[in-house]
Amino acid sequence: MSYQDVVVDGVLVRGQRECASRWAAISKVLAKYDRRFTVLDLGASEGYFSLRAASEFDCVAVMIEGGKQLLSLCSENVGLDTILLQRRVSIRDLEQLATCEHFDVVLALNVLHHFVEPERVVRAVMSLGDHTIIETPAPDDSGACGQAVIPELHKLLADRGGDLIATTRSHVSDTYRPMWLFDTPKRTITRAYIDVPPRAPLGPVRIESTYDYKQITFDRKSETRPWLHGINLRTYQMLGGAYPLPGDVADQLEAVTLNADIPHGDIQPWNFIMDGGDLWLIDGGDDRAIYDDVKGLAATVLSVRSME
Numbered sequence: 001m002s003y004q005d006v007v008v009d010g011v012l013v014r015g016q017r018e019c020a021s022r023w024a025a026i027s028k029v030l031a032k033y034d035r036r037f038t039v040l041d042l043g044a045s046e047g048y049f050s051l052r053a054a055s056e057f058d059c060v061a062v063m064i065e066g067g068k069q070l071l072s073l074c075s076e077n078v079g080l081d082t083i084l085l086q087r088r089v090s091i092r093d094l095e096q097l098a099t100c101e102h103f104d105v106v107l108a109l110n111v112l113h114h115f116v117e118p119e120r121v122v123r124a125v126m127s128l129g130d131h132t133i134i135e136t137p138a139p140d141d142s143g144a145c146g147q148a149v150i151p152e153l154h155k156l157l158a159d160r161g162g163d164l165i166a167t168t169r170s171h172v173s174d175t176y177r178p179m180w181l182f183d184t185p186k187r188t189i190t191r192a193y194i195d196v197p198p199r200a201p202l203g204p205v206r207i208e209s210t211y212d213y214k215q216i217t218f219d220r221k222s223e224t225r226p227w228l229h230g231i232n233l234r235t236y237q238m239l240g241g242a243y244p245l246p247g248d249v250a251d252q253l254e255a256v257t258l259n260a261d262i263p264h265g266d267i268q269p270w271n272f273i274m275d276g277g278d279l280w281l282i283d284g285g286d287d288r289a290i291y292d293d294v295k296g297l298a299a300t301v302l303s304v305r306s307m308e
Contacts, residue, residue: 004048008076016171019048022109025166025179026089029105030057036165037104038229041126042089043111047073047082050107054080059106060229060275062103062136064089074178081276083231087240091115094124096238100191101231102207103129104214106184107248108178110135113146117149118153122160125179130209135168135179143172154178193270228282230275233300237269237307244276246307252279253301258293260307267296271302 007020026049029283030039036058042051044063047070052063063070066088074084078222080166087093106129113136115121126132137144139151146153162180170177188210190200206226214227235241236249253272256279258264264271264284 002046004046004097006046006073007048007051008073017110018168018171022135022168022179023049023179026107027056029131029133029181030059031164033057033059033104035213035214036229037214038102038105038129038231039105039107040064040101041107041109042094042125043109043114044070044107047084049109050082051080054082054117054276059104062231068074071142072243074194075245081230082243083236083241083274083276084243086242089239091117091121091124093239094121096194097223098124098127098237100189100194100196101128101235102186102189102209102227104131104209105120105129106132108132108134109179111135113138113144113150113153116149118149118156118180122153122156125188126182128184129175130185132182133165133257134181134182135160135177137170137173137177138175140175141170141173141177143170150242157273158184193232194238196270203253206277228273228275228280230273233274233279233304234270235274236274237303241307246304249274249279250301250304252308253297253304254280256297259291264293264296266291267293267300269300272300 003016006013030053038060039053041063044050044065045074047063050061050063053059062083064085064087074082108125112121134157136153137150139154157180160182162182164178165181167176187207188201188205188215206217210217215224216225216227271281272285273282
């Protein structure tokens with residue numbers, strides 16, 4: 001039996017954890033958006049919440065899951081803007097991700113008690129986006145793993161004053177698990193991409209994000225742009241991008257049309273944003289960029305194909 005409920009083309013197969021009531025609480029948060037938005041689902045398991053979000057809302061669902069079960073489910077639920085990073089992430093991975101990506105809603109459902117540093121992981125998760133939904137075992141959930149950290153983790157979360165949006169029955173003990181919503185406004189990123197060299201810091205940027213609009217301002221260029229939802233292609237490469245399939249992403253890159261009259265000058269993996277369906281080439285025409293576009297695109301394609 002799967003851990004979560006599984007839905008493929010509208011057909012539901014029940015899992016160990018009841019998911020519908022949890023989704024009801026989460027969907028109320030997502031429904032506040034009157035624009036496209038991006039969800040990050042940590043420890044996504046079978047992807048129930050992300051796949052429902054991508055099918056019912058105008059959003060990009062980014063799932064991080066170390067197990068192998070989710071890749072086939074992504075492929076079976078076609079036509080959704082979903083991205084799978086197949087990796088068992090560390091706290092350091094999350095900290096690095098927070099420096100270069102900005103998510104609207106972060107789901108951390110029954111995952112934080114798998115980390116041995118409760119305070120550090122809570123801080124890392126709450127630095128990823130504007131709204132953070134956390135579900136975790138209560139101290140009396142004796143059947144849950146991570147017993148050594150659950151009391152401290154629960155206290156840390158309870159003391160932060162989030163809104164309790166649901167309590168759902170544990171699947172391993174005769175008790176309930178709280179689900180909190182925390183407002184965690186994130187106003188900037190400090191790195192252009194996840195493994196940027198220290199010698200190339202990102203200039204000051206400001207992110208304005210409401211339920212109605214989202215934009216980013218680059219102070220060095222005195223330029224404001226609408227936000228492109230999804231993640232940087234370099235994030236996909238560095239954190240185990242598995243879906244869309246790397247071969248399909250490489251095919252998309254090969255189809256990019258270059259403009260000979262207005263050269264880009266710096267075609268690299270980190271200058272593409274992906275949303276699971278489309279790719280966008282960003283940051284062209286910078287006065288510091290002098291590289292050959294044809295060679296840059298070919299090298300980017302090759303770097304993605306090497307992931308197959």
